[in-house]
Amino acid sequence: MSADRIRDKLREVLGVEPEDTVSIDTSGWDSVDVLELIAAIDESYDVTVPIDRLHACRTAGELIQLIRSTAEGS
Amino acid sequence: MRHAGIRTIRYHLPEGVLTNEQLASPEWPAEKILAKTGILERRVASAEQCASDLGVAAAQALFAEGLCEPSEIDFLLFCTQSPDYFLPTTACLVQERLGLRTDCGALDFNQGCSGFVYGLALAKSLIESLGLRTVLLITAETYSKFIHPRDRSARTIFGDGAAATLIGAAESDHPLLGPFVFGTDGRGALNLMVPAGGMRQPASEQTARVTNDSGGNERSLNNLYMNGPEIFNFTLKTVPVAVDALLSRAGLERDEVDYYVLHQANRFMLERLRDKMKIDPDRFSLELEDCGNTVSSTIPIALARAQNQGRIDEGSQVMCVGFGVGYSWAAGMVTLPAKGVFS
Numbered sequence: 348m349s350a351d352r353i354r355d356k357l358r359e360v361l362g363v364e365p366e367d368t369v370s371i372d373t374s375g376w377d378s379v380d381v382l383e384l385i386a387a388i389d390e391s392y393d394v395t396v397p398i399d400r401l402h403a404c405r406t407a408g409e410l411i412q413l414i415r416s417t418a419e420g421s
Numbered sequence: 422m423r424h425a426g427i428r429t430i431r432y433h434l435p436e437g438v439l440t441n442e443q444l445a446s447p448e449w450p451a452e453k454i455l456a457k458t459g460i461l462e463r464r465v466a467s468a469e470q471c472a473s474d475l476g477v478a479a480a481q482a483l484f485a486e487g488l489c490e491p492s493e494i495d496f497l498l499f500c501t502q503s504p505d506y507f508l509p510t511t512a513c514l515v516q517e518r519l520g521l522r523t524d525c526g527a528l529d530f531n532q533g534c535s536g537f538v539y540g541l542a543l544a545k546s547l548i549e550s551l552g553l554r555t556v557l558l559i560t561a562e563t564y565s566k567f568i569h570p571r572d573r574s575a576r577t578i579f580g581d582g583a584a585a586t587l588i589g590a591a592e593s594d595h596p597l598l599g600p601f602v603f604g605t606d607g608r609g610a611l612n613l614m615v616p617a618g619g620m621r622q623p624a625s626e627q628t629a630r631v632t633n634d635s636g637g638n639e640r641s642l643n644n645l646y647m648n649g650p651e652i653f654n655f656t657l658k659t660v661p662v663a664v665d666a667l668l669s670r671a672g673l674e675r676d677e678v679d680y681y682v683l684h685q686a687n688r689f690m691l692e693r694l695r696d697k698m699k700i701d702p703d704r705f706s707l708e709l710e711d712c713g714n715t716v717s718s719t720i721p722i723a724l725a726r727a728q729n730q731g732r733i734d735e736g737s738q739v740m741c742v743g744f745g746v747g748y749s750w751a752a753g754m755v756t757l758p759a760k761g762v763f764s
Binding site: 374375377378379381382383385386389390395396397398401 | 448457574635636648649650651653654657658689690693696697
């Protein structure tokens with residue numbers, strides 16, 4: 348399992364390299380970008396993350412950590 | 422042995438067309454809409470056209486085929502979430518317009534994306550358990566009437582349309598419909614709904630107030646609301662499990678199913694599901710480019726087109742999977758019958 352696809356999507360939307368400390372706010376994203384992020388999470392980790400917890404992440408690092416901990420707990 | 426099977430399917434799309442060019446904006450050009458949704462255009466009922474009109478047109482096309490007279494219908498199942506009236510039952514209106522017998526049973530059932538598969542299961546039960554001979558299953562939807570004209574997200578996805586499916590009693594060594602799996606999870610109810618206008622929250626001046634969402638889409642409580650990300654999460658979790666459960670119940674391996682017809686929600690979701698479940702693209706229906714998401718009619722429309730295109734034929738084992746609003750889901754096996762098996 349790898350966060351590469353997720354970082355690819357973050358890079359595409361943010362327009363910057365998604366280092367862990369980079370700020371994100373997925374609640375303000377275009378709906379299709381959110382769907383593509385969900386698909387990337389599913390493809391990479393075979394999990395779904397509750398949307399409200401996704402939107403609560405404030406940095407790319409928080410998002411990746413949320414996904415990994417969800418995958419470990421599933 | 423006597424088994425229920427699908428004899429034929431006909432469908433009707435209204436004349437009104439909503440193209441990607443009409444929906445396009447600087448942020449969402451027509452090409453992007455097609456690329457992301459798989460939809461070029463969708464059909465829209467006129468102000469005067471209701472679900473019964475679309476359903477009657479589909480059924481009349483079916484009767485025109487000559488396989489069956491209206492007088493042979495023993496039961497009418499009408500699936501819609503946009504009935505002509507709160508009451509009476511829309512199926513009663515359709516009975517009269519189609520000239521069905523007055524000793525024909527008729528009822529509406531309120532289901533969306535899972536409605537066709539639920540309808541097949543009901544029809545099978547009516548024929549095999551109650552001994553009826555011929556059931557007409559009509560799915561008919563006019564979601565456009567719920568959607569705010571400036572809600573681009575919902576307008577892009579949904580189209581109006583109806584399908585009429587004739588299900589009859591056949592002599593067959595094996596079942597032609599089923600097995601089935603069903604599912605319901607009301608925790609997802611709020612993610613695809615029309616909040617006001619029913620009994621829980623009647624329409625009012627207050628519910629008609631329009632607000633903007635973060636994507637710039639406008640709607641009131643009287644309009645359709647859809648939480649796309651939540652629904653996508655639901656389908657990713659639920660559909661593969663339902664498919665596996667049905668394969669197990671049917672005693673089939675994945676590649677022993679000749680064709681998969683999932684509810685045609687949008688292309689992006691379908692392609693993700695197809696890849697996740699490792700289904701051969703040649704055995705997977707993608708049939709929404711010219712009509713969009715017609716809710717309970719997507720599966721019968723896709724089935725009819727697959728048969729017309731020669732993708733499925735007599736003896737083909739097809740898995741139909743409906744999922745969405747409710748949340749509700751149902752999956753069922755359909756074996757296309759050979760000619761001459763229907764009495």
